[in-house]
Structure formats: structure tokens, C-alpha cells
Amino acid sequence: MHYKHWKKVIGWVAILSLGGCVDPYRPPEIAAPNNYLVVDGFLNSKPGTTTSIRLSRTQNLSEKNTSVAETRAVVTVETEGRATYAFRETGGGVYTLTDLVPQANQKYRLRIKTAKGVEYLSDFTTVVTTPVIDSVSWRPTSNGLQIYVNTHDPKNNTRYYRWEFDETWEFFTPYNATLELKDKQVITRAENTYRCWSGESSKSIMVGSTARLSQDVVSLFPLTTIPADSWKLSSRYSILVRQYALSRDAYAFWEQLAKMTQNIGSLFDPQPFLLTGNMHCITNPSEPVLGYFSVGSVETRRIYVKRYQLPNWTINTGYSFCRLDTAKTLKDLIEMNFQPVSELEGGGGYLASDNYCVDCRLRGTNKKPAFWDE
């Protein structure tokens, strides 16, 4: 007992003396002098795919709405041989191109002419072919489910990689309702609202390099950690990993961007700065352009992890407050603002619960994703 108490004191003292604290900080209101053009561009070299490039503008920090799309621009891709391919605007600042299959021996560049007549051009970019993903592996750790990616290039010349992923997970409401209260009537539930899927895309930059290794091998690159109590793990979890091979310059760009916006907040941070990529404004050379244009292929791989494969973690499903109640009559049901789950045995009432606890569509979709194989 005494010892335990001591431990607490010691822990407290140590945290007090070593642990700093982090508070939210609101920067002074600074109005940016300009809205710079942002190019989110990747030209997919795989035959039959549609490449889309997204153009937007920077915004003031205080602006709440999502980014401003750059519309009515003329976007083309040129080869060194001066062949040009025009993108088609599909709305929301997105421009697509389907009929181009970049050739590995060619170099491409992106040309943008905005509605205002300002012209932007990228450097010539080589086509970078991405090796296949060897595996996406996982391991339960004390913090949760750790997902890794493994790949290699037998030719030893890829060296620089970037990954993105999409997560999808299956989940169930606590009660499988067969009935539904609709227009003050209890009817048979038309749709299954018991089993749903939800998803999320990666929101951080993950880059890795094997430049310092004797072989071009990426082993157990940590992609993400899903906390042990996450509702993503309540039934079946799936992750799709996209792998992009990068040129050395593109890697430098993404790595710097990651350093400045993600891996920051230590005692020894490098100075942040205005990072520009391989796009330039040719009308006004001093105007910075943000983003990076690259050409290459993408490799993907999907894995599934089922609940029973994981340790017996306590999941915070978000449904822990749900209770089943009985409603004697339809009137009770309406007054309680509950949804019926099933009729009480022998009739004369319903088992009922909150709508949230029976309708999974409130947190996802009940349409099974096309890839879901169960």
C-alpha cells in the first residue's frame, strides 16, 4: 500500500518536472497578401485509369469553409515532344484526363492557364513506376492495432515511397430491429439498419526512403495505429493501402511538408518555411505555387482484420448508453421517442430503444462496399 502510494508521488513529481504542457494557440489575425494556386496533381500511368488533378487556392487561416476551387482553368499535359493532352473540367476544381497512358521513356509537364490568364508550368517529370506491395501486416501492440506496409524493389532503384490508405470497418448496432416506427405506425423495417460500414481516408503524409539501405526493402513501415478501444475494431476492419513510388525531389518535397505540418512540436523543431514544389508561375516568377506534380503508377493492397483475431480489448463502441425498454402501447412508444426493436412475446407491447441504437446509418452506410467479401 505504502509503496504504491509512493509510486504515485514519484510519478507525479517526475511528470511535473519533465512533462511540459501543450495549449491551443491562436495566431494573430493575419490576412494573407495573396491567394496562391495549389496543385494536387498525380498523373496515373496505369492504362485505363482516369487521372484527376485538383486546383484550389490558399485561404486565410480564419476562413471556415473548405478550400476554394480554381475553376475555368485550362489544364494540359505536355510531353517533351510537345504533344499536348487537355484535361476536362468536372467541377469543384477537379480536372480529369482518361485517354493518356504515360510512357516510361517520356517526360511530362503540367501547364495551367487560369481564367485570369495567369500561366503556370511544372518542371518536366519522369514516369516513376511503383513496385507492388509485398504485404500489409498488422500486430496488436500495447497501444492498439499497428498496421505496417512491406515492399521491395528487386531492381533497387525505387528508393522513395509514399503511402495513403483508406480504412473501412463493419459495425453493428446493439439491437437488430425488425420493426420501425414510421408515420406513427409500427411497420416492418424495410432496410437492414443493423449492419453498416464506415470509412476514413488517411490524412497525413507517410513517406519512407530506403536510400540508406543496401537493398531497396521497406520492412514494417508503420502506417497507422488504431487505438485498442476504437470502434473501428468492433467487428471487422479493412484497410486499403496505396503505394506511390517517388522521385528523389518529390520525396524531398513530401518529407519537408510532413516535417513542417505533422512531426512538429518537439524541443528541437526546424524552422518552418514556405515550401514550394515543382510548379512555377511563368507570368510572375516571384509568385509561389504550392503542390507537386508527379507521374507514375499506384499499387494497392487490402487486408482485413477480424475482431476475434485481436486480443480481448474493451471496445468503446459508442453504444454503451443503449438500453432496451418496453413500450406497452404505440402511444408509449411515440411518447418515449423510441424505435421498436421487436414485439414482446405474447403481444401487447414492444421492446424498444433509441433510434441511434437501432439505426446504423446514423454512423455509416448500410450499403455493402463493392470490395467487401463477406
Next chain:
Amino acid sequence: MPLLYRISALLLLVSGLANPTAAQDKTEPLLNGEFTNERFSSFVRTVEANTPYRFFFNPGEVDSLRVTLRADRQTVPAMLRQIFANTSFAYAIDSRRRVYVTLDAPIRTELPIGFFQRGVDAGTDSLLALTGNRRKQVEPEDKLYDIGRPTSPIRPGRATIAGHVRNVASGEPIIGAAVYIDNPRIGTTTDQFGYYSMTLPRGRHDLKIRSIGLKDTRRRIVLYNDGKLDLELEDDVIPLKEVVISAEKDVNVAGLQMGQQRVDIRTIRQIPSAMGEADLLRVVMTLPGVKTVGESATGLNVRGGATDQNLILYNDAIIYNPSHLFGFFSAFNPDMIKSVELYKSGIPARYGGRLSSVLEVLTRDGNKKKFAGSGGIGLLTGRLTLEGPIIKDKTSFIIGGRSTYSNWLLKQLRNPTFRNSRASFYDLNLHVTHDINESNTLYLTGYLSQDRFRLGSDTTFNYQNRNATLKWKHIFNNKLYSVFTGGYSGYQYTVSSEANPVNAYQLNFAIHQSSLKADFSYFPTSQHTVDFGISTTHYRLLPGNFQPLGTKSLILSDVVPAEQGLESAVYIGDKFDISPRLAINVGLRYSLYNHLGPKAVYTYAPGLPIRVANITDTLTYGRNQNISTYHGPEYRFSARYALSSETSVKVSFNRMRQYIQMLSNTTAISPTDIWKLSDSHLKPQVGDQFSVGVYRNFKNNTIETSVEGYYKTLQNQLDFRSGANLILNHHIETDVVQAEGVAYGVELLVKKLTGKLNGWVSYTYARTLLRVQNPIASESINQGQFYPSNFDKPHDFTLISNYKLSRRFSLSFNFTYSTGRPITLPLAKYTLGNAQRLVYSERNQYRIPDYYRADFAMNIEGNHKIRKLAHSSWTLAVYNLTGRRNAYSVYFKSENGVIRGYQLSIFGQPIPSVTYNFKF
């Protein structure tokens, strides 16, 4: 020189004694003999051997008394009359032929008439009664010291007196003690060995010695010729009643030094620190003109200089990383330190190699008289120091160690990240002093510090300082002495990671620096003090060695080739007291630097940015082949003009050159920063500083005030290209830009060092600006305009105070305010890679919130019995009393696709600490 007085004792003796004394008491014995410069004691022996006279005297009192006498059948009283004429001694002979020799007044050999008649006034007798006025044992103050071989009469002209000032209890030399006479006003202060040398008019003087924290004393001397006098001072034991010391401690006004601050260990101990342990660097940071980028950052920015521009000397060895645990502790063990001296301007010619400042940390010499120890236990660290004589009064040692038990603390934590983390350090110090003889002394210092840090179970950081110096001090004569120093300073770090066996690696960096120097101090006349010397330093840097760790690792080894350089310098400086009002110090240092092979050097296409793409050629140089040479004079000048005895004006100019620099693109010094020698692409840094100051003391010199202004220009400062990569970079010149800098400021200081309430208040206004101009627009930073450097903090206010409630309790209170340091803030946001990203402003255009902090400490001393087993004291301190969350940094992070701004504070709450210190 007659350092030891030796009598040319030619003693021919007692030819034929008069009457072989057949109890003939009444007949006076007659003596024959010749005494030449004979000690009084040996004269007494002769007389006692041949006559019934017996002498009573205090040997200490008469040891300066010499007898030169030719006796030709003389009586003893007649001889005594002759000997004591014109001295301050008196003598009395009683009826039994006992001779009493006393100072000043003779003893009465008979009781005064009416002695036994109580109540009757014995008369205002100038004689001292035997029983009266208990004379304390003779103190050195009462003695009259003859300096030099006595001559009679004293010859006109001047002579030099020199010697060491030491602490009587420990034999430790005292630095900066003032040794002076009042009439004419001539004085000096002791140097780092406690040595002084002073040329005075021959004759009688009252030599006064003062030093802070020690009892003032004086010596009566008769200066016949050049001679030596060692002085011993007593500790100023805290008196039973508070005494206001109104010493003439007027160094502020009278000294020639400007921009110099000395802090002794007593002051350092009074100032509360976050970890409860006296921290030298934190105290230095409270001095005007010294700034730091944030809490836990140990880098000093002195008058607008970068953190690598400080020459941090620990007994003449350079310390490359003066911090432990990423800056939470300083690398100096407080029990080992005697004092620290910071030069911000007017840097003497004997120092060179860094632009901004010299921070000289001096260790204590071990106790030469007895064995002693001290130590302390704090919340995170423990330390122990032992010292004592190896050969009494000749050789002493002091050894100290310090370590932390933070590893044990971390293991107790629940959080697995913390539990798997490690943070430990230790440092060891050894200092041995050996007096070979009066004019030769050897000093050996060794220092080792080691840090190990691991967060979670991932990357381990490991760094180490290693230093050794051997100094030989040789006194040629009173006017000239020399110090020969050989030293080695090393710093290295290792970063390793074994978390993933495929990527397991180890990265090493190391600096090895060996130096040799000879320094001479020459005191030709009382007006001149000349310092000159020569030095050479060899550097060997291993900029990066990247190796696989373990058999599974696929890491390719990558070694950045070693760099070698040789820095040599000669210097001469003269401190010249032109008149009592005007004194100047002129100095010239000439430094020469050679960048040496073996090395492959890239050449770049002229007129194009220095980029890998523009490499045109690679030149290969052989071993010790000269690659590039830089050299130049460094001028040092300072002058003082006394407007009155309380006011003076000082000006100074100095130029410094620096050939080794730290590469760091983080704001705070990180232990993994690398150092780089100047080479064909990186020119040496050059800094010029002009400063002027007005100094005035008030209230008998108990309050010192000063106003100092400075203007500095800096050439070839290092700044970095945006996104510079510094680690394992084989062509660092492609990521570095050389900037020009300007720094200016005004420093105000009011200091009170004595009395119940002491401390200082300082205010500084200072700016530091850098500019990178390049004809190629893309190579400029902020369009070639001046921009604030990372440590440009214009306003700075510091209050350090200590109040002695009683002899055993004292309270300390500190307050610091400073403008927030410059940062680069985001101006706009955009979406890329599924998350919000930021557009940053030009470099350093905004500031983090202002910094202020108050600290409080209470020192409780044990009882003040002088003799007891151990003296102990407790320090209770609260750091950051108001718990203000001072921003250490501000950063913006993309989390879940959304940008959030954060402010990181290191000590965001009041931090209490308890430290127990002991001494035995």
C-alpha cells in the same frame, strides 16, 4: 630574486666573554661580537648563552626584526637600546634580568604603586599592565613584513612585490581579490591563480587586501627590494550581528574591464532553478546582454551572437555541450565551481576563437590543509565532492561526481512510453594542484560527462564531453610568470535505433581538439601589465559516421570524411595606467587558420547557386596538405577615464575571428548538432564590437550602476537554406548560407552585493538582425532584407534578489521578463494530401508571446557552530511561482486533416523542489 629571505649570517662570536660570572649579579656582563642582518631570535640565543639575561617575546612579532650590530664590550641594555631604536618595539628589563619585548608599549616589570589599594586609580599609565588588556595571539596584521633584502637606509625608487592570495582554511587561491595601497593609490587584483604582482615605491606601506565573501585584511610591509609576500584571507564567517560591509569594492568604476561579469558560487547557489540544483548557466542567463531562446535551452546568446559563438572554458578546456538531459541541467557540478566570468566586450587579447563572449568557468582547488567533502541530494540528482591534501600544503585534489536517478523514476511510471524511456547522465570532475616549489605549480584537470536518453523504446541518444588539461605555471621572477597549457577537448554523440532490425543503425559524430599554449604575464612597472603568448589548436572532426547495427540491418554505411584544421595565434596586450584617471588596454591578436587534408573538395560553377547540380570538379588533397588558409589581426582596445572616484566612462573595441561553427537549424541547441570547420566554401566568421559605458557607484560603493551600449557587426554568420539537411551531408555548403549581421543594444544594471538585501536589476534593449544577400534572387532570404535572428528579443528585464532574514534563513526572489522570440507564422492554409497545410510567412516576421516568470527560494542553513560533523543546508524553491505557461515554441500541426495551433510550454506549472546540501 630573494624570494626567501636569507641572512648572510656571518656571525663571529663572542670573543672572550667578560667575567665568567661568579654569581656576580651586580656586574653587568659585557659582550663582544658582530651581528650582520641576524634574526632577533638568534641574537637572543647568543646573548642567553653568554649572559644571565633571559628573553621573553612572541616569536611571531619579532620575526621581521633583524639585528645588525657591532658590539665591543657592550652591556646588554646598551645593545638593546641600539637594536630597538627607531622600531615599533619596546622592551623592559626586570630586576632578574628578564627582558620582555613587546610591540609599541613596554611592559611594566613592577606593579604600580598602590596596585593593591582597590578603588584607587592606578593612574593613567601608558604602560600595559601584565594582567591588563588581554592581547590576542599575534595576527599577521600586526606583523611588520620586510620585503626584499633589507638595506639601510631604504633605497629610493620602486620595487615589485608579488605573491599568492589564498584562503587560510583551505589553501585555495582567491581570484579577483583587490590588493592595494592607499597612498599613493596603487592597486591590482589577483589573477586566476590568485597571483598578484605590484610595483610600489620602496618604503613602508599599508597593504590592503579585499575580496568579496572574505574578511578584509591588511599587511604592514617595508618594501626594500623585489620580494614575495603570500597573503592569506579568512572566510567571512557570518557574524553574529549583521555587519554592513562598506568595503571599497569599486571594481565597477575603477576597473578597466567593461562588459565583464563575475559571478561566484555563493551567488549561483542563491538563485532558484527549476530542478533545485544550483545551475551556473541559468545564472549567467540572468545577466544583462545574455539571452536564450527558451527554457531548457542552454545556448547562450550574448549580445546578439549565436550560441556557438561563446568560448566556454572549463579550466582552459572547451566544453562543446554544456548541458545535460537536453538542457534541463547544466554540465557543471556546482560543488566543483569557484566562479564564472563572462566577457561580453573588451575581451582580452589572450582569448580568441569565438565571436561573442568568453565564459570562463574555474574550478576550486582542493583543500590543501584538511580533508573535506560536500554534496547534495535533489529530486532528480545527487552529487558528492571530496577534496583534501595529498601532500599537505603542497598537493591537493578535488574530485566530484554527479548523477541522476531519473531512470529509476521513469521505471516507476505507469505510462508504457515513459516506462520504456531512459534518461540518465553523470559527470565526473577531477582537479589536482601540485606546488612543486615556490615558483612552479602544476594543475591537472579532468572532466567527463555522459548523457543517455531514450524516448519510448525507439531511438537512443548518447553524448559525451571529455576534457583534460595540464597546466604548468612557472614564476620566472616577480615581474614575469608563464603558464604552459596542454589540453584535449572532445565531444561526441551517438544516435542509435534498434526498434526495427532491418533499419537498425548507429550514427556517430565526434570532435577532437588538442591544444598547446604558452601565456606570459609581465609586470614591468606599476603602470604596465603586459600579457603575451602563443597558442595552437588542432581540430579533427568526424562529421558523421552512419553504420548498420546488428546482422539483420540493411543499412549502408555512410561516412562523411573527417575534417582537420589548425588554428594558431600570437597575441600581446598591455594594460597601461597612464594616470590615475586614465587607463587603457591595447592588445593585438593575430590568428592563422589552415584547413588541412586529406579531403576531397567540390568546386562549383561560378555565378550559379552552390548546389549539387552545379558541381564542376572535385579536388583531392593529401594528408596534412593545406586546403585553404585564413588569417587576420584581431584588435582589442579598451580605455577607462575616471570622472570622479565614483564615476567613470569606458570605451572598448574588439575584433574576433572564429574558425569553427555549429550547424543547427533548430532554434534551441540540440545535442545532435554538428560542428563544422571553416573551409574553402565557408569563410571564417568575423565580428567587430564597439561599446561605450558609464559606471557610477553610490553609497560607499555598495551600489553599482552601469549603462553600456554596443554596436556589433558580424560577417559570415551561418544561416540555413529552407529545409536544409545537415546530417550526413557530404557537401554542407549547399545547405548553408552566410549572412551578415548587425547587433546593437543598451544594457542597464543596478547591483547591490552587500547588506541584508542584495541582488541586481537589469534591463536590456537589444536587437540582432541578419541579412542574406545574393545576386541570385532565389538564394536570398526574405528578399535580401534584414530579418530578426532567432534570438532577437528586444526587451529584457531581470530582477535577482536575496534577503537575509537572519543568519540562517534567507529568501530569494527572481523575476524575468522578455519579449517573445521571433517565429515564422502561417499566413494561409490549403489542402494537399487530404489534409490542411500551411503557407508560412517570411522568416522570423512574428513573435511568440512575451515571457515572464517569477521564482522563489528559501535557504535554511544549519546551526552555525563552527565545529561539527557536517554543515548542512536545505533549499526549498518554487520555480515559476505564478505557473505561467510561457511559450517555448508555437507550432501548427495538421491533425486529422485540420490545422491546429499549439503552444508548447516546458514548465507550465509552479515547480517545487527541495535540495539537501551538506559539507564536512
